[in-house]
Amino acid sequence: MDLFEHQAKELFAEYGVPVQRGRVAASPEEAREIAAGFAAEGAPLVVVKAQVKAGGRGKAGGVKLADGPSEAEQKARQILGMDIKGHTVHKVLIASACDIAQEYYLSFLLDRSARTFVAICSVQGGVEIEEVAHTNPEAVARIPVDPLAGVDAAKAAEIVRAGGLPPEAAAQAAVLAERLWSVFADEDATLVEVNPMALTDQGEVLAVDGKVSLDDNAAFRQEHARFADSEGTDPLESRAKAKHLNYVKLEGQVGIIGNGAGLVMSTLDVVAYAGEEFGGVRPANFLDIGGGASAEVMADGLEIVLSDPSVRSVLVNVFGGITSCDAVANGIVSAIGMLGARGEQVRHPIVVRLDGNNAAEGRRILDEAAIGVVEQVATMDDAARRAAEMAAAAATGA
Numbered sequence: 145m146d147l148f149e150h151q152a153k154e155l156f157a158e159y160g161v162p163v164q165r166g167r168v169a170a171s172p173e174e175a176r177e178i179a180a181g182f183a184a185e186g187a188p189l190v191v192v193k194a195q196v197k198a199g200g201r202g203k204a205g206g207v208k209l210a211d212g213p214s215e216a217e218q219k220a221r222q223i224l225g226m227d228i229k230g231h232t233v234h235k236v237l238i239a240s241a242c243d244i245a246q247e248y249y250l251s252f253l254l255d256r257s258a259r260t261f262v263a264i265c266s267v268q269g270g271v272e273i274e275e276v277a278h279t280n281p282e283a284v285a286r287i288p289v290d291p292l293a294g295v296d297a298a299k300a301a302e303i304v305r306a307g308g309l310p311p312e313a314a315a316q317a318a319v320l321a322e323r324l325w326s327v328f329a330d331e332d333a334t335l336v337e338v339n340p341m342a343l344t345d346q347g348e349v350l351a352v353d354g355k356v357s358l359d360d361n362a363a364f365r366q367e368h369a370r371f372a373d374s375e376g377t378d379p380l381e382s383r384a385k386a387k388h389l390n391y392v393k394l395e396g397q398v399g400i401i402g403n404g405a406g407l408v409m410s411t412l413d414v415v416a417y418a419g420e421e422f423g424g425v426r427p428a429n430f431l432d433i434g435g436g437a438s439a440e441v442m443a444d445g446l447e448i449v450l451s452d453p454s455v456r457s458v459l460v461n462v463f464g465g466i467t468s469c470d471a472v473a474n475g476i477v478s479a480i481g482m483l484g485a486r487g488e489q490v491r492h493p494i495v496v497r498l499d500g501n502n503a504a505e506g507r508r509i510l511d512e513a514a515i516g517v518v519e520q521v522a523t524m525d526d527a528a529r530r531a532a533e534m535a536a537a538a539a540t541g542a
């Protein structure tokens with residue numbers, strides 16, 4: 145899960161990473177009120193920042209300085225509703241602006257290819273960091289971090305020294321780095337990034353921006369539910385998650401259910417390919433029901449897939465392994481029965497391809513059950529083609 149900047153900064157503040165004061169507004173009027181609060185304290189200059197989970201907001205016009213409440217309202221009006229890289233801005237952060245003397249870059253991340261954690265630090269931070277990394281890579285230091293040793297004061301000093309930070313910023317930046325590492329390690333993040341880490345005219349070092357990616361696999365031992373973003377997640381995906389299903393909503397018309405992530409991924413490709421012939425029919429979702437799929441899991445999966453209003457047909461593509469095809473076939477039969485009993489009669493055609501362990505018995509069970517909406521096809525390519533064809537036919541009412 146990625147956090148919004150304001151959430152990242154709330155987390156930073158909990159760990160003592162210095163950030164500007166700020167609050168989130170969902171309307172221009174609210175932005176005005178927050179700015180009025182700062183103005184009353186003698187700090188009228190604020191920065192109005194689009195809260196979207198995308199980088200490059202500044203360049204896209206989503207970060208604007210405002211002098212006083214009415215300017216803050218006006219800037220918020222411009223930014224709210226803006227589209228930044230496909231993300232609509234629903235909220236803005238109104239932060240007390242700082243006078244930036246220099247902009248640095250600092251992050252910790254999991255480097256999968258190097259199989260370790262890495263700190264990245266540069267004296268040349270700011271909105272052009274990608275460009276710097278490209279044209280002047282030696283200006284961007286990468287320092288491996290031993291996961292067991294972590295980042296203590298000495299390691300933090302090594303990181304900011306490697307980044308080339310000047311003496312007037314180094315000590316404070318090292319303290320910031322040590323605390324930022326605590327955020328990274330204690331919160332089970334895969335990325336924490338501060339760009340810019342700014343040196344102000346007053347000689348303070350603080351995190352002006354914040355990006356955090358949390359490892360969802362560690363959610364069970366964290367209190368990250370408070371960061372969940374209901375607006376940003378698809379309602380079907382939320383329902384699937386509640387049922388512990390590995391489901392991703394896509395834009396097409398053929399519902400997909402398979403076992404094993406690799407098989408489901410290739411099923412998506414095959415359906416998209418076959419669908420070209422039928423006016424661009426495409427897969428409607430990714431759903432991996434995993435190795436030991438029970439009838440309940442199959443029923444839950446079918447229910448989720450079928451409640452997607454764009455779905456016109458379903459393709460169940462199973463390669464029997466540990467779970468044999470006869471168990472899957474029984475699962476399909478009872479799943480359709482279960483859905484009927486729940487008052488959710490299945491009306492869309494379901495194309496089933498069973499192969500692998502005990503496929504013949506699985507096919508026999510489905511044949512014998514003689515369910516009107518279920519059609520078996522022997523190969524993956526033919527099954528994909530048939531599912532795409534039926535989706536196209538359903539769409540045109542044929």
Ligand code: GDP
Nearest residue numbers: 191199200201202241242244270271339340353
């Ligand atoms: P990004 O473009 O999405 O990375 O958004 P940032 O939060 O990093 O803001 C982009 C740029 O806006 C920063 O690099 C700063 O140059 C500038 N900026 C952001 N906040 C302030 C502020 O409080 N004061 C000043 N002077 N500039 C700011």
Ligand code: MN
Nearest residue numbers: 270339340353
């Ligand atoms: Mn930034």
